[in-house]
Amino acid sequence: MRALRLPRLSSLRAFDHPGYFAVWLGALVSTIGTWMETVAMGVYVTQETGRAEWTGGIAALTFLPSVILSPVGGALADRFDRRAYVAVGSVVQLLLAGVLTVLAFTHQLSVHAVGVVSLLNGCASTLISPAFSAMLVELVPPRDLHSAVSLNSAQYNLGRIIGPAAAGFVLAAGGAPWALLINTLSFLAVLIALSRVRTPPRDMGKVAQNLWKQIAQGISVVRADADIPLMLWATLLVAGLVAPFIGLVPVFAIREFGQGAAATSLLVACQGAGAVTAALVVGTLVDTLGQRKLLGIISLAIGAVSALYWLAPTLPMAAxxxxxxxxxxxxxxTGLNSYCQSRVPREMQARMSSLYSMVLGGSYAAGVWGLGALSDRVGLRFVMVTSSVLFLALVLTLRLMRPRRFENASS
Incomplete structure (x- = not known):
């Protein structure tokens, strides 16, 4: 496969590497299917239960395993051939998606079944995610690391645009079973892409140590760094206080605007459009402002923008x-993730990715379920606006107390 040559945009430099582009394209197809399933099941659970607590709880189950399994996944990613390891995990996810598809076509689907499959899929995703992230890093030189991480996020969010739009059409035309079937088949794209790339050989003798010693070594490296702990704390706060907007989109669309799958698909797709647009310019912004300064600016903006979203009186304004x-x-x-990755040697990047995923997934799971449950009792808008304002207040407090930490990175 030929590389995509777009040298003038630093954000797209990772596309100059054929292996990266092949995996990126396969992952995009799979992500489109995943978002079709996510929208279909989010609407299904919200309509079946009528409670944000259930919708948030099901979303949380996908991320809950990261609290326990992320460090294990990071260590395992350094013990096996990453390409083969990701392929095995993708097959497991294909089979789990197939179970949901069969249940839907045979009219045996239930909220509890969705919850069990979501939990198992979360376990599989958590175990292979560090290997996938580390494999992408292996496919590009160090100077293109931020481009690779940003484009991977753009891939995920481009799927967030196409997937919900396709889901809206499929749900209207054939119902949830067909959306689930398309998701099942989409995993084949990842397997095909993996069969067409080769990752650089690694000295497996260096990773022959005990699994738990590998995990402990990764934690020690993080604790010894001056900047990574701050970035992980920032990840925890964003994931717990702001990110639940992702899982609660169906509740917002159905409860606040009185609409269903079409409005849910619109909001999810608009979020993806914003993320893809950002991915195209973030490389240039990093080159101009510096990674640390850009993170400081965005940390202030995201709390305010989140509050405006939840206060939006109409669907077009919310979109x-x-x-x-x-x-x-x-x-x-992506800024937090790539910054953490850049602070550790390559042989530690899978474990760094796993610790980042553990913080992100654990905090998001707690946030989306807890805020969803509280919303059922107090009100969705009030809870989510308060959460957004709390995040903004914490960032402002930290900036006033330690302004230099937002401007300069340690050498």
């Missing part, structure tokens, strides 16, 4: 706000 929120969220999370 406009979530474009900005999606872009801010994408730049914040």
């Amino acid at each position: 406009t706000c979530i474009v900005l929120l999606g872009g801010s969220y994408m730049m914040m999370m």
Whole structure:
């Protein structure tokens, strides 16, 4: 496969590497299917239960395993051939998606079944995600690391645009079973892409140590760094206080605007549009401002934009706000992730990715379920606006107390 040559945009430099582009394209097809399933099941659970607590709880189950399994996944990614390891995990996810598809076509689907499959899929995703992230890093030189991470996020969010739009059409035309079937088949694209790339050989003798010693070594490296702990704290706060807007989109569309799958698909797609747009410019912004300074600016913007989204009185205004929120969220999370990755040697990047995923997934799971449950009792808008304002207040407090930490990175 030929590389895509777009040298003038630093954000797109990772596309100059054929292996990266092949995996990126396969992952995009799979992500489109995943978002079709996410929208279909989000609407299904919200309509079946009528409670944000259930919708948030099901979303949380996908991320909950990261609290326990992320460090294990990071260590395993350094013990096996990453390409083969990701392929095995993708097959497991294909089979789990197939179970949901069969249940839907045979009219045996239930909220509890969706919850069980979501939990198992979360386990599989958590175990292979560090290997996938580390494999992408292996496919590009160090100077293109931020481009690779940003484009991977753009891939995910481009799927967030196409997937919900396709889901809206498929749900209207054939119902949830067909959306689930398309998701099942989409995993084949990842397997085909993996069969066409070769990752650089690694000295497996260096990773023959005990699994738990590998995990402990990764934690030690993080604790010894001057900047990574701050970035992980920032990840925890964003994931717990702001990111739940992702899982609660169906509740917002159905409960606040009195609409269903079409409005849910619109909001999810608009978030993806904002994220993809941000991915195209974030490389240039990093080159101009510096990674640390850009993170400081975005950390202030995201809380305010999140509050505006939840205060939006109409669906068109909410759609406009979530474009900005999606872009801010994408730049914040990819910036935090790539900064952490850049602080550790390559042989530690899978474990760094796993610790980042553990913080992100654990905090998001707690936030989306807890805020969803509280919303059922107090009100969705009030809870989410308060959460957004709390995040903004914490960032402002930290900036006033330690302004230099937002401007300069340690050498």
